[in-house]
Amino acid sequence: MDHSEIDYTQLRFSDPPRARPYVVVNMVMSADGQTVVDGTERGLGSALDQRLMRELRVHFDVVMNGAATFRASGTSARLNDPALEHWRLERGLPPSPVAAVLTRSGNLPPQRRFFTDRSFEAIVYLSSAAPDGVREELESRGRPVLIVPEGEEASVALRHIQAELGARRVLVEGGASLNGELIRQGLVDEYFLTLAPRIAGGDASTAAFTWPGPPTRSGIKQLELIHALPAQSGELFLRYRLQRAAPAD
Numbered sequence: 466m467d468h469s470e471i472d473y474t475q476l477r478f479s480d481p482p483r484a485r486p487y488v489v490v491n492m493v494m495s496a497d498g499q500t501v502v503d504g505t506e507r508g509l510g511s512a513l514d515q516r517l518m519r520e521l522r523v524h525f526d527v528v529m530n531g532a533a534t535f536r537a538s539g540t541s542a543r544l545n546d547p548a549l550e551h552w553r554l555e556r557g558l559p560p561s562p563v564a565a566v567l568t569r570s571g572n573l574p575p576q577r578r579f580f581t582d583r584s585f586e587a588i589v590y591l592s593s594a595a596p597d598g599v600r601e602e603l604e605s606r607g608r609p610v611l612i613v614p615e616g617e618e619a620s621v622a623l624r625h626i627q628a629e630l631g632a633r634r635v636l637v638e639g640g641a642s643l644n645g646e647l648i649r650q651g652l653v654d655e656y657f658l659t660l661a662p663r664i665a666g667g668d669a670s671t672a673a674f675t676w677p678g679p680p681t682r683s684g685i686k687q688l689e690l691i692h693a694l695p696a697q698s699g700e701l702f703l704r705y706r707l708q709r710a711a712p713a714d
């Protein structure tokens with residue numbers, strides 16, 4: 466398939482469930498299953514992957530990251546493309562989604578665009594387990610900080626996003642531990658995966674979804690393929706829906 470034939474602005478999504486927004490995870494991975502190279506995702510995806518990542522964002526009210534991704538790569542919901550911003554404005558949406566980050570430590574470098582660029586809205590979800598004074602320090606940087614109860618941070622953040630920000634869809638752009646936590650709690654509806662034609666190797670395993678303990682058969686989440694789009698870049702653009710029923714043995 467020619468690059469120009471893949472256009473993620475044309476995608477359609479189901480309605481959100483009643484009690485939370487519709488949640489979609491998007492990741493890029495090497496053909497040997499690595500999502501981190503030299504500490505970030507950079508070098509895995511092509512220019513086409515970057516374009517499709519931005520096109521996917523147009524459908525979402527909020528783009529969310531875990532704090533380790535924030536520290537490694539930054540968290541920004543910008544589209545970096547006037548045509549895509551126009552696409553949203555025409556549909557009565559703000560030019561960029563809201564950027565959201567989830568953190569327990571509150572260790573979020575202040576020089577990141579999230580704090581310095583006011584062209585998009587942003588919110589910090591801070592665990593109630595955070596050390597004293599962290600909330601005040603983060604608030605002093607001019608972004609709202611919402612305390613979310615320890616152990617329920619992700620689900621409470623999603624409920625807040627739906628109820629208070631009026632969001633229908635959340636795009637989670639990693640990393641693996643936030644992805645893993647969400648999928649284990651049944652809070653993921655779809656998974657977009659760019660399979661890059663590259664072997665990253667190394668002796669670290671950086672899967673796209675992680676949680677404590679070894680992988681087990683009982684822990685497997687079953688996916689249903691929605692699309693598989695090969696591109697001339699050698700990438701395969703995959704879209705899955707999470708199956709709700711228990712998998713067969």
Ligand SMILES: NC(=O)c1ccc[n+]([C@@H]2O[C@H](COP(=O)([O-])OP(=O)(O)OC[C@H]3O[C@@H](n4cnc5c(N)ncnc54)[C@H](OP(=O)(O)O)[C@@H]3O)[C@@H](O)[C@H]2O)c1
Nearest residue numbers: 493505506531532533534568569570618639640641642643
């Ligand atoms: N290939 C890709 O598509 C892709 C995409 C995104 C990221 N990445 C890479 O993935 C790496 C980071 O992934 P990661 O798995 O190490 O980390 P991550 O999921 O990005 O972030 C984990 C951190 O998020 C916070 N967090 C997660 N769940 C939370 C909860 N329930 N309540 C409060 N805070 C919570 C905690 O922050 P604190 O530590 O602050 O407490 C936790 O340490 C980076 O190297 C990044 O570049 C790759």
